[in-house]
Amino acid sequence: MDQTPNQDDRQLFTMLKSLQQASKDLQNSSIFATNKPQSAIELFLDLENKANALLSNDPNLFKVSQILCNLKTLVEKLQKYQGYSLLCIFRRQIINYKIYRVACEMETEIQAYFDREDVENLVETLEDSDEYDEDEKVRVLIEFEERLSQGFDLYFQDLILKAKVFSILEFLLCDSSCSTRIRDQVSLAIAALVRFNKDVFVGLVLMGPTVRALISMSSSCSIRVLSLLIQFIRIPLVDELEAYKEIPRIINLLSSENVSIQVGAMDCILGITYYGRSEAIEAMIEAGLVEKLMELQRLETQCQMNGNETNSENGEKSSRKMESDEGDYSENCPFEGCVTRFAVQLEAGEVLSKKEKKEFKLEILRRIRAASVSEAESAAIVAEVLWGSLS
Structure with missing residues (x-):
């Protein structure tokens, strides 16, 4: 046969x-x-x-x-x-x-033979919108990301560049008719490319619409990828975010109903704070970042207090539940002390001068006092910020 x-x-x-x-x-x-x-x-x-x-x-x-x-x-x-x-x-x-x-x-x-076959298959699968279904496209993107994670390979990079893989990924990322699932996987592949070789792919990210597309998507995955790109590219990417007035849009994501998007936005904010120039920090403060962080921290504290009260009422059963969840405490309380984390990150930042840090810190303290609902809250958070900066 x-x-x-x-x-x-x-x-x-x-x-x-x-x-x-x-x-x-x-x-x-x-x-x-x-x-x-x-x-x-x-x-x-x-x-x-x-x-x-x-x-x-x-x-x-x-x-x-x-x-x-x-x-x-x-x-x-x-x-x-x-x-x-x-x-x-x-x-x-x-x-x-x-x-x-x-x-x-x-x-x-x-x-090299496997790489040639894989890149050809990747391009064919992503470019053909009729023959290949969503599952197949996601599969080849995952395989591509895994291959990139094995480390730099000059021959594999040449294959990627000759096949114009980055342009194909960028087109799909910006195509709103594509499913969020595919676009999320594309965003992860782009982050993997930047990690694979910053010298080549950082320029392509900065010159194109990739960053703005990630913010427009506003999925938990796209914001997480944006946070990764800030870590990889650092000051040049933060400069781009400030130049295109994207920072207020990231701040607005803190108001999302999806906690994972809020957490991703917080990671982006901390990255911007560490690598940002004075214009970027000013843009965040003017967008009401301190006030939003105060609100999130207040809600976090209230949820913890309510949870403790509920656990006390439910007795031993709730105690066992608390013990089982103890390892996930930081994940369940992502905004605990977030105002202080922002201030400490500002103090540790790479770009700002000591004078600029001092001026921004005074402005943060002023806004904390103005946004507090009580003197006790104001005193507690101001003390945390001052103590955190001295630590």
Whole structure:
């Protein structure tokens, strides 16, 4: 019975993965003289016999086939020098080194083949809006992100740039007709690209509409990615946010009904505070940040007090519940002390001068007093801010 192309593809994929692993095993057995390479050699020779037919069907694998032949020749030579004379030991060392180099080359070449196939599949899947469904697009985006997380690879970067992958991702991110699920995954892929190589992809992020699209989406994932980009890009991105008047929009997200969006916005605010120039800090304060943080902290405190009262009324059952949730306390109280966190981050910031920090701190204290609902609240938060700044 004839095999379908899908079956052939699966067979080829499995074979290449096995060859890649076998090449790693050969590298290890070649480096460490104390290791017995026989099992690795036997596995490799067994795979080599099965691989020739599959590799010959794909012209893109011609180099892999050549490397395989070279490796087989070296392995056969190694088996001829199994004695303990100085000549045999010397020859084995030379051949082991050659096996290591060729095995490295094979591993790299197979990975390059996988990368070419994956990038082509990524582009085809994302650009075709009819043939591929949402699940498939999300799947290839996740696989792409995982590949980027393995670390920098110049060849893989060249594939990405030649295929214009960033432009495709940027288009999808800005396409409001795309589902939020796809756009969220696209945003994660863009963050992974920046982490992969800041020198290349930071410029593309700053020159395009990526940042503004993330803020416009205002999903918990997009705001989390924005926070990551602020951490990666730092001062240049904060400057862009201030120049395009995006900071007030981030402040407004603190009023979202979705707690995860509020938390993401808070992370962005702390990043802006740390890397922002005086214009960015002024924009946040003028947008009512201190007042919003006061309100969030007040609500947090009230929720904690209500929760404690409820737990006391419910007795032992609630006590057990509190114990089980103790590890999640910080997650359940994300805005506890948020005014102080903002002030401390301002004090620790990289960009502001000491004079600017002092002036902003006085303005923050003034706004805390004005926004407080009681003298007790004002005194408590002012003390926290002053103590936090001194710590």
